[in-house]
Amino acid sequence: MRExxxxxxxxxRQWDVHLSQARFRVLVAGRRFGKTQLALAELLFATWGRPGSLAWYVAPSYRQAKRIAWTRLKSMxxxxxxxxxxxxxxxIRLPLGGEIALRGADQYDSLRGNGLDFAVLDEFASMKPEVWPEVIRPALADRRGRALFIGTPQGHDHLYDRFQFAQSQGLAGASTPDSSDEFAGRARAVAGPVSTVADWQAFQFTTLDGGIVSKEELAGAARELDERLYRQEFEASFEGTAFGLAYHAFSREENVRRCEYRAGARILWSLDFNVHPMCSVIAQRQGxxxxxxxxxxxxxxxxxxxxxxxxxxxxGWRGKHNMxxxxxxxxxxxxGHQRRTSGAGTDWNLIREFFAQRYGQSTAHIRAATSNPGVRDRVNLVNSRLLSAAGERRLFIDPKCRQLILDFERVCWRADELGQPTTELDKSDRMRTHTSDALGYYLAQAFPPYAKIGERHDRIF
Ligand SMILES: Nc1ncnc2c1ncn2[C@@H]1O[C@H](COP(=O)(O)OP(=O)(O)OP(=O)(O)O)[C@@H](O)[C@H]1O
Ligand SMILES: [Mg+2]
Structure with a gap:
Protein backbone atom coordinates (compact mmCIF):
# COMPACT_ATOMS: atom_id res chain seq x y z
CA MET A 1 0.00 0.00 0.00
CA ARG A 2 1.25 3.50 -0.75
CA GLU A 3 2.14 5.85 2.09
CA ARG A 13 -17.47 1.17 0.79
CA GLN A 14 -15.12 4.06 -0.06
CA TRP A 15 -12.41 1.44 -0.40
CA ASP A 16 -14.57 -0.47 -2.88
CA VAL A 17 -14.64 2.57 -5.13
CA HIS A 18 -10.98 3.38 -4.57
CA LEU A 19 -9.82 -0.11 -5.48
CA SER A 20 -11.68 -0.14 -8.78
CA GLN A 21 -9.34 -0.22 -11.74
CA ALA A 22 -11.92 1.29 -14.08
CA ARG A 23 -10.77 4.42 -15.81
CA PHE A 24 -14.16 6.10 -15.32
CA ARG A 25 -16.11 5.48 -12.16
CA VAL A 26 -19.63 6.67 -11.39
CA LEU A 27 -20.51 6.78 -7.71
CA VAL A 28 -24.13 7.35 -6.85
CA ALA A 29 -24.77 7.45 -3.14
CA GLY A 30 -27.13 8.84 -0.54
CA ARG A 31 -26.48 12.02 1.31
CA ARG A 32 -23.61 12.02 3.77
CA PHE A 33 -22.29 8.75 2.42
CA GLY A 34 -18.81 10.25 2.36
CA LYS A 35 -18.73 11.08 -1.35
CA THR A 36 -16.83 14.34 -1.14
CA GLN A 37 -14.37 12.89 1.34
CA LEU A 38 -13.62 10.07 -1.07
CA ALA A 39 -13.30 12.59 -3.90
CA LEU A 40 -10.67 14.55 -2.03
CA ALA A 41 -8.78 11.43 -1.02
CA GLU A 42 -8.77 10.31 -4.65
CA LEU A 43 -7.27 13.64 -5.69
CA LEU A 44 -4.40 13.07 -3.28
CA PHE A 45 -3.98 9.46 -4.38
CA ALA A 46 -3.80 10.60 -8.00
CA THR A 47 -1.12 13.23 -7.46
CA TRP A 48 0.91 12.21 -4.41
CA GLY A 49 4.47 11.26 -5.39
CA ARG A 50 3.66 11.80 -9.06
CA PRO A 51 5.59 14.86 -10.21
CA GLY A 52 3.95 16.76 -13.03
CA SER A 53 0.54 15.20 -12.48
CA LEU A 54 -2.55 17.38 -12.44
CA ALA A 55 -5.93 16.58 -10.86
CA TRP A 56 -9.08 18.66 -10.65
CA TYR A 57 -11.95 18.76 -8.24
CA VAL A 58 -14.90 20.15 -10.18
CA ALA A 59 -18.08 21.28 -8.40
CA PRO A 60 -21.15 22.82 -10.05
CA SER A 61 -19.86 26.31 -9.25
CA TYR A 62 -16.57 27.87 -8.21
CA ARG A 63 -18.15 29.09 -4.98
CA GLN A 64 -19.40 25.62 -4.19
CA ALA A 65 -16.00 24.12 -4.90
CA LYS A 66 -14.43 26.55 -2.48
CA ARG A 67 -17.10 26.16 0.19
CA ILE A 68 -17.31 22.37 0.07
CA ALA A 69 -13.78 21.29 -0.60
CA TRP A 70 -11.07 23.86 -0.02
CA THR A 71 -10.66 23.82 3.76
CA ARG A 72 -11.21 20.09 3.90
CA LEU A 73 -8.65 19.37 1.23
CA LYS A 74 -6.04 21.49 2.97
CA SER A 75 -6.73 19.74 6.27
CA MET A 76 -6.10 16.37 4.61
CA ILE A 92 -2.11 23.03 -4.17
CA ARG A 93 1.30 21.91 -5.35
CA LEU A 94 2.39 18.84 -3.44
CA PRO A 95 6.01 18.22 -2.43
CA LEU A 96 7.48 15.63 -4.77
CA GLY A 97 4.18 15.44 -6.46
CA GLY A 98 1.65 16.93 -8.72
CA GLU A 99 -0.93 19.63 -8.46
CA ILE A 100 -4.54 19.63 -7.31
CA ALA A 101 -6.86 22.46 -8.30
CA LEU A 102 -10.46 23.25 -7.48
CA ARG A 103 -12.68 24.41 -10.30
CA GLY A 104 -16.30 25.42 -10.88
CA ALA A 105 -18.24 23.97 -13.80
CA ASP A 106 -19.92 27.38 -14.16
CA GLN A 107 -16.64 28.99 -15.24
CA TYR A 108 -16.18 27.34 -18.56
CA ASP A 109 -13.13 29.30 -19.64
CA SER A 110 -11.13 28.43 -16.57
CA LEU A 111 -11.65 24.78 -17.47
CA ARG A 112 -10.08 24.77 -20.88
CA GLY A 113 -6.59 24.01 -22.04
CA ASN A 114 -5.21 21.68 -19.39
CA GLY A 115 -4.09 18.11 -19.78
CA LEU A 116 -5.48 16.24 -16.79
CA ASP A 117 -4.51 13.00 -15.10
CA PHE A 118 -7.60 12.85 -12.98
CA ALA A 119 -10.86 14.74 -12.50
CA VAL A 120 -13.64 14.41 -9.93
CA LEU A 121 -17.03 15.79 -10.86
CA ASP A 122 -18.76 16.21 -7.50
CA GLU A 123 -22.53 16.81 -7.47
CA PHE A 124 -22.54 15.98 -11.16
CA ALA A 125 -26.35 16.05 -11.31
CA SER A 126 -26.27 19.78 -10.58
CA MET A 127 -23.77 20.59 -13.38
CA LYS A 128 -24.47 21.43 -16.95
CA PRO A 129 -24.12 18.07 -18.70
CA GLU A 130 -21.93 19.57 -21.47
CA VAL A 131 -19.07 20.05 -19.03
CA TRP A 132 -18.10 16.42 -19.45
CA PRO A 133 -18.04 15.95 -23.24
CA GLU A 134 -16.95 19.49 -24.09
CA VAL A 135 -14.34 20.23 -21.46
CA ILE A 136 -13.32 17.51 -19.05
CA ARG A 137 -13.30 14.52 -21.38
CA PRO A 138 -11.02 16.22 -23.96
CA ALA A 139 -8.68 17.36 -21.17
CA LEU A 140 -8.23 13.74 -20.10
CA ALA A 141 -7.39 12.51 -23.58
CA ASP A 142 -3.66 13.10 -23.98
CA ARG A 143 -2.64 11.78 -20.56
CA ARG A 144 -5.24 9.04 -20.57
CA GLY A 145 -6.57 10.58 -17.39
CA ARG A 146 -9.18 9.02 -15.13
CA ALA A 147 -12.45 10.46 -13.87
CA LEU A 148 -14.83 9.96 -10.98
CA PHE A 149 -18.44 11.13 -11.25
CA ILE A 150 -20.20 11.64 -7.95
CA GLY A 151 -23.74 12.50 -7.01
CA THR A 152 -26.97 11.86 -5.21
CA PRO A 153 -29.81 11.09 -7.64
CA GLN A 154 -32.12 13.86 -8.83
CA GLY A 155 -34.41 11.93 -11.13
CA HIS A 156 -33.73 10.70 -14.63
CA ASP A 157 -31.13 13.28 -15.62
CA HIS A 158 -27.56 13.16 -16.94
CA LEU A 159 -26.23 11.57 -13.73
CA TYR A 160 -28.74 8.82 -14.32
CA ASP A 161 -27.62 8.48 -17.95
CA ARG A 162 -23.97 8.27 -16.88
CA PHE A 163 -24.79 5.76 -14.19
CA GLN A 164 -26.80 3.60 -16.59
CA PHE A 165 -24.06 3.79 -19.18
CA ALA A 166 -21.34 2.88 -16.67
CA GLN A 167 -23.44 0.03 -15.40
CA SER A 168 -24.01 -1.39 -18.86
CA GLN A 169 -20.32 -1.07 -19.74
CA GLY A 170 -19.19 -2.49 -16.43
CA LEU A 171 -21.43 -5.50 -16.83
CA ALA A 172 -20.14 -6.01 -20.34
CA GLY A 173 -16.70 -6.49 -18.81
CA ALA A 174 -13.80 -5.81 -21.15
CA SER A 175 -13.88 -2.86 -23.45
CA THR A 176 -11.45 -0.88 -25.52
CA PRO A 177 -9.17 1.68 -23.93
CA ASP A 178 -10.83 4.53 -25.67
CA SER A 179 -14.38 3.41 -25.65
CA SER A 180 -14.56 5.83 -22.82
CA ASP A 181 -17.33 8.04 -23.78
CA GLU A 182 -20.35 8.15 -25.42
CA PHE A 183 -23.38 6.55 -24.21
CA ALA A 184 -26.88 6.22 -25.55
CA GLY A 185 -26.19 4.01 -28.46
CA ARG A 186 -23.52 6.03 -30.24
CA ALA A 187 -21.09 3.85 -32.16
CA ARG A 188 -17.77 3.36 -30.42
CA ALA A 189 -14.52 3.48 -32.31
CA VAL A 190 -12.42 0.42 -31.62
CA ALA A 191 -8.85 1.56 -31.15
CA GLY A 192 -5.93 -0.29 -29.72
CA PRO A 193 -5.80 -3.58 -27.88
CA VAL A 194 -8.71 -4.80 -25.79
CA SER A 195 -8.06 -4.27 -22.10
CA THR A 196 -9.21 -6.75 -19.50
CA VAL A 197 -10.64 -4.05 -17.26
CA ALA A 198 -13.92 -2.34 -18.06
CA ASP A 199 -13.46 1.34 -18.75
CA TRP A 200 -16.53 2.21 -16.76
CA GLN A 201 -17.75 1.03 -13.41
CA ALA A 202 -20.86 2.08 -11.54
CA PHE A 203 -21.36 2.10 -7.77
CA GLN A 204 -24.59 2.69 -5.90
CA PHE A 205 -24.69 2.92 -2.11
CA THR A 206 -27.23 4.04 0.45
CA THR A 207 -26.44 6.53 3.17
CA LEU A 208 -26.48 3.68 5.66
CA ASP A 209 -23.85 1.81 3.61
CA GLY A 210 -21.57 4.81 4.17
CA GLY A 211 -21.51 4.13 7.90
CA ILE A 212 -21.37 7.82 8.77
CA VAL A 213 -25.03 8.61 9.49
CA SER A 214 -26.57 6.54 12.26
CA LYS A 215 -29.75 4.48 11.97
CA GLU A 216 -31.41 6.80 14.50
CA GLU A 217 -30.62 9.84 12.41
CA LEU A 218 -32.01 8.13 9.33
CA ALA A 219 -35.18 7.20 11.20
CA GLY A 220 -35.59 10.90 11.99
CA ALA A 221 -35.27 11.76 8.32
CA ALA A 222 -37.82 9.07 7.42
CA ARG A 223 -40.36 10.76 9.67
CA GLU A 224 -39.86 14.09 7.96
CA LEU A 225 -39.83 13.05 4.31
CA ASP A 226 -42.32 11.36 2.08
CA GLU A 227 -41.33 7.98 0.74
CA ARG A 228 -40.11 9.02 -2.70
CA LEU A 229 -37.89 11.77 -1.41
CA TYR A 230 -36.48 9.54 1.30
CA ARG A 231 -35.62 6.87 -1.26
CA GLN A 232 -33.94 9.46 -3.46
CA GLU A 233 -31.91 11.22 -0.82
CA PHE A 234 -30.91 8.38 1.46
CA GLU A 235 -31.21 5.25 -0.63
CA ALA A 236 -29.69 6.76 -3.78
CA SER A 237 -32.68 5.72 -5.82
CA PHE A 238 -33.38 7.32 -9.19
CA GLU A 239 -37.01 8.27 -8.75
CA GLY A 240 -38.89 9.34 -11.85
CA THR A 241 -40.07 12.94 -11.88
CA ALA A 242 -43.34 13.13 -9.99
CA PHE A 243 -46.05 12.80 -12.56
CA GLY A 244 -49.76 12.46 -12.28
CA LEU A 245 -51.29 12.95 -8.85
CA ALA A 246 -49.47 15.51 -6.75
CA TYR A 247 -50.70 14.37 -3.33
CA HIS A 248 -49.93 10.69 -3.78
CA ALA A 249 -49.66 10.13 -0.02
CA PHE A 250 -53.31 11.06 0.62
CA SER A 251 -55.78 8.34 1.58
CA ARG A 252 -59.44 9.17 2.13
CA GLU A 253 -59.69 6.21 4.53
CA GLU A 254 -56.67 7.20 6.59
CA ASN A 255 -56.46 10.98 6.43
CA VAL A 256 -60.14 11.95 6.61
CA ARG A 257 -61.76 11.76 10.02
CA ARG A 258 -64.05 13.87 12.18
CA CYS A 259 -62.04 16.72 13.67
CA GLU A 260 -63.57 18.79 16.45
CA TYR A 261 -62.27 22.04 17.82
CA ARG A 262 -60.58 21.50 21.18
CA ALA A 263 -61.47 24.18 23.72
CA GLY A 264 -58.60 26.61 24.12
CA ALA A 265 -56.66 25.43 21.07
CA ARG A 266 -55.08 28.07 18.88
CA ILE A 267 -57.06 28.50 15.71
CA LEU A 268 -54.84 28.33 12.66
CA TRP A 269 -56.12 30.09 9.57
CA SER A 270 -54.23 29.87 6.28
CA LEU A 271 -55.14 31.65 3.07
CA ASP A 272 -54.50 31.52 -0.63
CA PHE A 273 -55.28 34.91 -2.19
CA ASN A 274 -56.82 33.64 -5.39
CA VAL A 275 -60.01 35.61 -6.09
CA HIS A 276 -62.27 33.19 -7.87
CA PRO A 277 -62.53 31.20 -5.67
CA MET A 278 -60.81 32.57 -2.58
CA CYS A 279 -59.82 29.65 -0.39
CA SER A 280 -58.59 29.21 3.14
CA VAL A 281 -58.43 26.44 5.71
CA ILE A 282 -59.00 26.47 9.46
CA ALA A 283 -56.95 24.05 11.51
CA GLN A 284 -55.62 23.21 14.94
CA ARG A 285 -52.41 21.57 15.99
CA GLN A 286 -51.57 19.21 18.79
CA GLY A 287 -47.89 18.43 18.97
CA GLY A 316 -69.81 28.96 17.23
CA TRP A 317 -66.72 27.62 18.99
CA ARG A 318 -66.47 30.64 21.22
CA GLY A 319 -70.09 30.21 22.30
CA LYS A 320 -69.88 26.45 22.69
CA HIS A 321 -66.79 26.56 24.82
CA ASN A 322 -67.75 29.76 26.63
CA MET A 323 -64.48 31.43 25.65
CA GLY A 336 -50.39 38.89 -0.17
CA HIS A 337 -47.80 41.45 0.94
CA GLN A 338 -48.10 43.12 -2.45
CA ARG A 339 -51.45 41.95 -3.72
CA ARG A 340 -54.69 43.79 -3.32
CA THR A 341 -57.56 41.43 -4.03
CA SER A 342 -60.08 44.08 -3.05
CA GLY A 343 -58.54 47.27 -4.39
CA ALA A 344 -57.82 48.93 -1.04
CA GLY A 345 -54.84 47.97 1.16
CA THR A 346 -52.67 44.94 0.55
CA ASP A 347 -54.24 41.64 1.54
CA TRP A 348 -52.19 41.27 4.70
CA ASN A 349 -52.89 44.85 5.78
CA LEU A 350 -56.62 44.29 5.38
CA ILE A 351 -56.41 41.22 7.57
CA ARG A 352 -54.39 43.11 10.16
CA GLU A 353 -57.03 45.88 10.29
CA PHE A 354 -59.92 43.42 10.44
CA PHE A 355 -58.55 41.74 13.55
CA ALA A 356 -57.38 44.99 15.13
CA GLN A 357 -61.04 46.03 15.14
CA ARG A 358 -61.95 42.84 17.00
CA TYR A 359 -59.30 43.18 19.65
CA GLY A 360 -60.64 41.79 22.92
CA GLN A 361 -62.69 39.11 21.20
CA SER A 362 -59.64 37.63 19.58
CA THR A 363 -55.88 37.87 19.62
CA ALA A 364 -54.63 37.42 16.09
CA HIS A 365 -50.98 36.82 15.29
CA ILE A 366 -50.13 37.28 11.66
CA ARG A 367 -47.42 34.85 10.59
CA ALA A 368 -47.17 35.80 6.96
CA ALA A 369 -43.98 34.44 5.43
CA THR A 370 -41.90 36.80 3.35
CA SER A 371 -41.50 34.30 0.54
CA ASN A 372 -43.26 31.14 -0.57
CA PRO A 373 -41.45 27.81 -0.75
CA GLY A 374 -41.07 26.20 -4.18
CA VAL A 375 -44.15 24.32 -5.32
CA ARG A 376 -42.41 20.95 -5.34
CA ASP A 377 -40.94 21.51 -1.90
CA ARG A 378 -44.35 22.48 -0.57
CA VAL A 379 -46.13 19.49 -2.13
CA ASN A 380 -43.41 17.13 -0.86
CA LEU A 381 -43.85 18.55 2.60
CA VAL A 382 -47.65 18.13 2.54
CA ASN A 383 -47.14 14.55 1.36
CA SER A 384 -44.73 13.88 4.20
CA ARG A 385 -47.36 15.03 6.70
CA LEU A 386 -50.07 12.93 5.01
CA LEU A 387 -47.80 9.87 5.14
CA SER A 388 -44.11 9.92 6.04
CA ALA A 389 -41.53 7.43 4.82
CA ALA A 390 -41.71 6.02 8.36
CA GLY A 391 -45.42 5.27 7.82
CA GLU A 392 -46.86 7.99 10.06
CA ARG A 393 -49.89 10.13 9.25
CA ARG A 394 -49.88 13.49 10.96
CA LEU A 395 -52.43 15.42 8.93
CA PHE A 396 -56.15 14.80 9.25
CA ILE A 397 -59.02 16.44 7.44
CA ASP A 398 -62.60 16.82 8.59
CA PRO A 399 -65.04 15.40 6.00
CA LYS A 400 -66.71 18.79 5.57
CA CYS A 401 -63.55 20.10 3.86
CA ARG A 402 -64.86 18.94 0.51
CA GLN A 403 -62.70 21.09 -1.74
CA LEU A 404 -59.53 20.22 0.16
CA ILE A 405 -60.30 16.52 -0.15
CA LEU A 406 -61.02 16.94 -3.86
CA ASP A 407 -57.68 18.73 -4.22
CA PHE A 408 -55.86 15.87 -2.56
CA GLU A 409 -57.61 13.37 -4.81
CA ARG A 410 -57.38 15.29 -8.07
CA VAL A 411 -54.58 17.88 -8.24
CA CYS A 412 -52.02 16.76 -10.80
CA TRP A 413 -48.64 17.96 -12.00
CA ARG A 414 -48.93 19.87 -15.24
CA ALA A 415 -47.49 18.27 -18.34
CA ASP A 416 -45.88 20.39 -21.09
CA GLU A 417 -46.79 20.26 -24.78
CA LEU A 418 -44.65 17.14 -25.22
CA GLY A 419 -46.34 15.41 -22.33
CA GLN A 420 -43.30 15.81 -20.09
CA PRO A 421 -43.81 16.56 -16.42
CA THR A 422 -43.23 20.13 -15.22
CA THR A 423 -42.65 21.56 -11.77
CA GLU A 424 -46.04 23.29 -11.79
CA LEU A 425 -49.44 22.10 -10.75
CA ASP A 426 -52.22 21.75 -13.28
CA LYS A 427 -54.54 24.69 -12.76
CA SER A 428 -56.86 24.09 -15.70
CA ASP A 429 -59.79 23.53 -13.32
CA ARG A 430 -60.29 26.87 -11.56
CA MET A 431 -61.48 25.14 -8.39
CA ARG A 432 -58.37 23.08 -8.00
CA THR A 433 -55.16 23.68 -6.03
CA HIS A 434 -56.16 26.77 -4.00
CA THR A 435 -57.40 25.03 -0.85
CA SER A 436 -54.45 22.64 -0.72
CA ASP A 437 -52.11 25.55 -1.55
CA ALA A 438 -53.53 27.43 1.46
CA LEU A 439 -52.87 24.46 3.74
CA GLY A 440 -49.39 24.00 2.25
CA TYR A 441 -48.43 27.58 3.13
CA TYR A 442 -49.24 26.89 6.77
CA LEU A 443 -47.44 23.55 6.87
CA ALA A 444 -44.33 24.95 5.20
CA GLN A 445 -44.08 27.56 7.92
CA ALA A 446 -45.00 25.39 10.86
CA PHE A 447 -42.81 22.45 9.82
CA PRO A 448 -39.90 23.84 7.84
CA PRO A 449 -38.51 21.23 5.46
CA TYR A 450 -36.26 18.69 7.09
CA ALA A 451 -33.08 20.29 8.38
CA LYS A 452 -30.88 19.85 5.41
CA ILE A 453 -28.55 16.95 5.84
CA GLY A 454 -25.84 17.35 3.33
CA GLU A 455 -24.18 19.75 1.05
CA ARG A 456 -26.59 20.07 -1.85
CA HIS A 457 -28.39 23.33 -1.38
CA ASP A 458 -29.64 24.12 -4.84
CA ARG A 459 -32.66 21.86 -4.97
CA ILE A 460 -33.58 19.79 -2.05
CA PHE A 461 -37.18 19.73 -0.99
N1 LIG B 1 -13.43 7.91 5.58
C1 LIG B 1 -13.89 8.82 6.45
N2 LIG B 1 -13.37 8.89 7.68
C2 LIG B 1 -13.82 9.80 8.57
N3 LIG B 1 -14.80 10.69 8.33
C3 LIG B 1 -15.36 10.66 7.11
C4 LIG B 1 -14.95 9.73 6.12
N4 LIG B 1 -15.68 9.95 5.02
C5 LIG B 1 -16.50 10.96 5.33
N5 LIG B 1 -16.32 11.39 6.57
C6 LIG B 1 -17.03 12.49 7.25
O1 LIG B 1 -18.43 12.31 7.07
C7 LIG B 1 -19.07 13.53 6.78
C8 LIG B 1 -19.78 13.43 5.44
O2 LIG B 1 -18.83 13.22 4.43
P1 LIG B 1 -18.93 13.88 3.00
O3 LIG B 1 -19.12 15.35 3.08
O4 LIG B 1 -17.77 13.40 2.24
O5 LIG B 1 -20.27 13.19 2.52
P2 LIG B 1 -21.07 13.47 1.16
O6 LIG B 1 -21.60 12.15 0.74
O7 LIG B 1 -20.25 14.22 0.21
O8 LIG B 1 -22.24 14.37 1.72
P3 LIG B 1 -23.26 15.32 0.87
O9 LIG B 1 -24.37 14.40 0.49
O10 LIG B 1 -23.64 16.33 1.88
O11 LIG B 1 -22.49 15.89 -0.28
C9 LIG B 1 -18.00 14.60 6.79
O12 LIG B 1 -18.00 15.23 8.04
C10 LIG B 1 -16.72 13.81 6.60
O13 LIG B 1 -15.63 14.45 7.21
MG1 LIG C 1 -20.61 16.01 -0.84
Missing amino acids: IELLLSLTP LPPAAPAAINETDLS DTVEVLDEVVLDNANTLLACESFWQRIQ GTLQIEIYGDAS
Missing part, protein backbone atom coordinates in the same frame (compact mmCIF):
# COMPACT_ATOMS: atom_id res chain seq x y z
CA ILE A 4 -0.69 8.22 1.23
CA GLU A 5 -3.23 5.41 1.39
CA LEU A 6 -2.12 4.68 4.93
CA LEU A 7 -2.48 8.32 5.90
CA LEU A 8 -6.03 8.73 4.64
CA SER A 9 -8.53 6.36 6.15
CA LEU A 10 -11.46 5.26 4.05
CA THR A 11 -14.66 3.51 5.00
CA PRO A 12 -15.15 -0.01 3.57
CA LEU A 77 -2.58 17.26 3.50
CA PRO A 78 0.00 15.22 5.39
CA PRO A 79 1.54 17.73 7.84
CA ALA A 80 5.03 16.33 7.51
CA ALA A 81 5.27 17.40 3.88
CA PRO A 82 4.53 21.10 3.39
CA ALA A 83 2.70 21.89 0.18
CA ALA A 84 2.58 25.15 -1.76
CA ILE A 85 -0.93 26.48 -1.38
CA ASN A 86 -2.30 29.09 -3.78
CA GLU A 87 -5.37 30.68 -2.20
CA THR A 88 -6.21 32.78 -5.25
CA ASP A 89 -6.17 29.94 -7.72
CA LEU A 90 -7.48 27.34 -5.23
CA SER A 91 -4.62 25.07 -6.13
CA ASP A 288 -46.95 17.19 15.55
CA THR A 289 -50.49 16.48 14.40
CA VAL A 290 -52.54 18.97 12.42
CA GLU A 291 -56.29 18.69 12.04
CA VAL A 292 -58.08 20.68 9.37
CA LEU A 293 -61.41 21.63 10.94
CA ASP A 294 -63.04 23.55 8.12
CA GLU A 295 -62.45 25.31 4.83
CA VAL A 296 -63.69 28.66 3.54
CA VAL A 297 -64.21 28.65 -0.22
CA LEU A 298 -65.81 31.79 -1.63
CA ASP A 299 -66.57 32.63 -5.22
CA ASN A 300 -65.73 36.11 -6.43
CA ALA A 301 -64.58 37.15 -3.01
CA ASN A 302 -62.02 39.50 -1.58
CA THR A 303 -59.93 39.39 1.56
CA LEU A 304 -62.46 41.25 3.64
CA LEU A 305 -65.24 38.83 2.74
CA ALA A 306 -62.92 35.94 3.57
CA CYS A 307 -62.20 37.51 6.99
CA GLU A 308 -65.91 37.93 7.67
CA SER A 309 -66.69 34.41 6.63
CA PHE A 310 -63.88 33.01 8.78
CA TRP A 311 -65.03 35.11 11.71
CA GLN A 312 -68.58 33.76 11.46
CA ARG A 313 -67.36 30.16 11.35
CA ILE A 314 -65.40 30.44 14.55
CA GLN A 315 -68.03 32.26 16.59
CA GLY A 324 -63.77 35.14 25.91
CA THR A 325 -60.80 35.64 23.63
CA LEU A 326 -59.93 33.38 20.74
CA GLN A 327 -56.28 32.86 19.96
CA ILE A 328 -55.77 32.98 16.22
CA GLU A 329 -52.66 32.50 14.09
CA ILE A 330 -52.90 33.53 10.47
CA TYR A 331 -50.73 32.13 7.68
CA GLY A 332 -50.81 32.24 3.93
CA ASP A 333 -49.51 33.19 0.56
CA ALA A 334 -46.52 35.53 0.82
CA SER A 335 -47.64 37.32 -2.33
